Amino acid sequence: MDSDTSAQDPNSSNLQRNSHSGRSSAAPVIQQSSHLAGELLERAGIRINGDNPWDLQLHRPQALDEIIARHNLGLGETYMRGDWSCEALDEFFYRILRAQLQHQIKPFRNLWRITRSYLLNLQSERRAFQVGEHHYDLGNDFYQSMLDSRMTYSCGYWKDAKDLEQAQTAKLDLICRKLGLQPGMRLLDIGCGWGSLVSYAAEHYGVECTGVTVSREQKQFIDTHYASLPITVHLQDYRALDAKYDRIASVGMFEHVGRKNHRAFMEVSKRCLKPDGLLLLHTIGKNQRNTTCDPWIEKYIFPNGDLPFNGQICDAAEELLIAEDLHNFGSDYDKTLMAWHDNFERSWEKFSGKFDTTFYRMWRYYLLSCAGAFRARHIQLWQWIFSDRLEGGVRRVC
Incomplete structure (x- = not known):
């Protein structure tokens, strides 16, 4: 666990609330029962x-x-x-x-859901684009109103940050420093989102970047906004990757890979890494191995989602890659989600004509339930660094 961050006190008076509590003012109040x-x-x-x-x-x-x-x-x-x-x-x-x-x-x-996750490959290549169409393609304008200026849709790093913009910039720079990026290197971003990492790395570290995504909206955004930078984005499943890169990053995508494909992901990473390359894997994780995704989250937010257990990640990398470093700053996701929720509430009026009240309540439930889960340390946020096991020498991570 990152010693510089701690779970937010749920009784803290600086938690910001606003008028959109989800309370139905017209509904009658019902007295508490012994239910x-x-x-x-x-x-x-x-x-x-x-x-x-x-x-x-x-x-x-x-x-x-x-x-x-x-x-x-x-x-x-x-x-x-x-x-x-x-x-x-x-x-x-x-x-x-x-x-x-x-x-x-x-x-x-729940017994059926657990059994199904072991019997079926819910994250097969045929299903790979479902989460993009269902979640990430809601509209770039919607996500722009909720996220930071680079549209970074993953946990920020709040060690020295005062707001969301600073936290996300600090996270991007932390990744670049952990990877030891140098001018002229080639960086692959598996699950590149709206291009926050590739754009930051290209601008500040002089690297040539390739991104892959399953979201058409994300690819269109990157092609439009970062046309002047050395960035190439492909709309494809990660399993089709077969080129060599100095460094690989995957930020907030491994949650969609699924336990039946963890090994395939590591094999692709090894195949695409140059002999002295490094992989940074940034993922949400769970505390128990034999569990499945929350059924509400799977149905309404992230179809086919499957949070990894840290042992599953180690199993997948065995005899392929060496784990050089593990950094847990899951408590920072609480602050990130609360910041996203504040932005969502402030921007809701301009989207109320596009999305209905059910969507509003769904999205509020998603953001705040996840914030509570990270605050309770029910789920974690890990950054792993892996290197090619065949290469000797000492790896230093900032």
């Missing part, structure tokens, strides 16, 4: 229709039965419908996860 859902929430310090900002405000009593019956999916879908609301969803999820309420109810359908 099992209420009993479970009490264990996390959450009350139904309580006075704290993290308390659940219930607008349809039948929603409690659906939450118990359908677990995470029921919780998210009843929120999207307006059956309940919460002013501070991030703190609501922080308390749920710190109390480990997710282990109190285990629907049998």
Whole structure:
């Protein structure tokens, strides 16, 4: 864990809230009952229709039965419908996860989801473009309003940063320094997003960059905004890569690779690395091996997502690459997501004609539930450095 960052105090008074709490003002307030859902929430310090900002405000009593019956999916879908609301969803999820309420109810359908993840390759080449079409192609204007100026859609590095712009610039520079980029090198970015890393590396480190993405909107953005820089972007699956590069980075893409393809990803990386090359892998990760993606996140946000366990990453690299460094700054994702949420709320009015209220509630639920998960250290953010195992010598990482 990065010793310079720590999880944000959920009771901190500097957490910014605004008027869009997701509360349905027209819905009648329902008195708290002795329902099992209420009993479970009490264990996390959450009350139904309580006075704290993290308390659940219930607008349809039948929603409690659906939450118990359908677990995470029921919780998210009843929120999207307006059956309940919460002013501070991030703190609501922080308390749920710190109390480990997710282990109190285990629907049998989770057994099928776990089995399915082992039997089926949900991240096959045929499915590779689904997440791009569903999530990343929502519209460049939408993401521009939420992200920093370079549209960096991954965790910022807040060690010395005061705002989102500084945190994302610090993260990009940290990656470039860890990779030891020098003028004239060739950098491959697997899952290049809107070009934040390749544009920064080309401008500040004088490297020639290649990016691959499964999002047409992202490729169009890079082609338009960075035409003057030595950047080439391909709309393709990473498994088709077969050229040599001095350095490889993959930032926020490995979460879409899937456990059945972790080894293939490392084989592609080794195939594309020059003998003295380095790979930087920046990914969200989970604390347990035999688990699957949250069903609500998979259905509504990231189709076919699969967070890796650190042991799975090591297994995939075995006999191919050497792990030179591992850096965890997952608590910084809490701050990043809260900054994205603030930008989303401020910009919502101009998108309310394009997206409906259900989308608004869905997106708010996504950003704040993830912030709470990182704050609770339920999920992590890792930066790995790998080198070719056949090359000797000492690797130094800044």
